[in-house]
Amino acid sequence: MRTEKPSDPERRFLQLNGQRVAYTDEGTGPVLVALHGCPGSARDWRWMGLPLENYCRFIRLELPGFGETALRSGPAASQRGRAQWVLRVLDALNVDRFCVIGHSAGGFVALELAARHSERVHALGLIAAPGIRRHKALRAYPFAGLLSAALRIPFLRPPLIRRLHSGFADAGFPSGLPDDSIRQTMHIVAKMNFDRQRANVDLLSVPTMVTWSKDDRFIEAEVEEELSRLCPAGPRLEFADGGHYIQKTYSHEICVALIEWIQKLTSEVTPESVGESPSC
Numbered sequence: 001m002r003t004e005k006p007s008d009p010e011r012r013f014l015q016l017n018g019q020r021v022a023y024t025d026e027g028t029g030p031v032l033v034a035l036h037g038c039p040g041s042a043r044d045w046r047w048m049g050l051p052l053e054n055y056c057r058f059i060r061l062e063l064p065g066f067g068e069t070a071l072r073s074g075p076a077a078s079q080r081g082r083a084q085w086v087l088r089v090l091d092a093l094n095v096d097r098f099c100v101i102g103h104s105a106g107g108f109v110a111l112e113l114a115a116r117h118s119e120r121v122h123a124l125g126l127i128a129a130p131g132i133r134r135h136k137a138l139r140a141y142p143f144a145g146l147l148s149a150a151l152r153i154p155f156l157r158p159p160l161i162r163r164l165h166s167g168f169a170d171a172g173f174p175s176g177l178p179d180d181s182i183r184q185t186m187h188i189v190a191k192m193n194f195d196r197q198r199a200n201v202d203l204l205s206v207p208t209m210v211t212w213s214k215d216d217r218f219i220e221a222e223v224e225e226e227l228s229r230l231c232p233a234g235p236r237l238e239f240a241d242g243g244h245y246i247q248k249t250y251s252h253e254i255c256v257a258l259i260e261w262i263q264k265l266t267s268e269v270t271p272e273s274v275g276e277s278p279s280c
Contacts, residue, residue, distance in 0.1 A: 007049025022068035037104025041067035065184030101125035148190035
């Protein structure tokens, strides 16, 4: 069930590498950092915003090349490079310890943070995130590495971008995506390292929530079920439907589970919340 009202606050900005970084920062309490997929933006979390902002400090980052964040603020496409960028932004925001949730390709980055920087991460939430092996959407692009390399050649870039715009629209993504978002998405896809993902899962020690839908058109349920078995204990939410963007279609259920879980983990239950379910 979707929450009643979306939350799409005005972006705040900071400078990193002399470039603009966009984010939202609402609420107080335990820090929860949200990482969108690709392409994506802070708006991908708008249906979870209000209930989370009522309980915690909810920070939605727009990753380099997406939303209003400049690609040059952190052009690395690997999960390691993107995780390092997140830590630098959080350092600039004076955030030391935090919980992190990642949707889709953002889950790759969130898992990297939790596995390699567990001294800073309380808990991890994976929402329709990639598992430890290539899923069906990636198997449809076996030449992603070659395409990524071709996009770095100036005279090849414009015609390739035009073709990719059409392909992204056919896949159901919004029309009018910026060229940088299209290009960076392909670089990220090409850099997805499933050997490192498996190693990260093996290293993972923080409590982990895994959420997915059985009708996800990009990531098959078997991949998510495998990931849920391998990750440390935490809530497991499987939905029969809801598609890839379940943080929208099932925002109420995910918020209730997430808030109660983080309350338990951080032991920061407010007097108002004792004895009642979170309001979504």
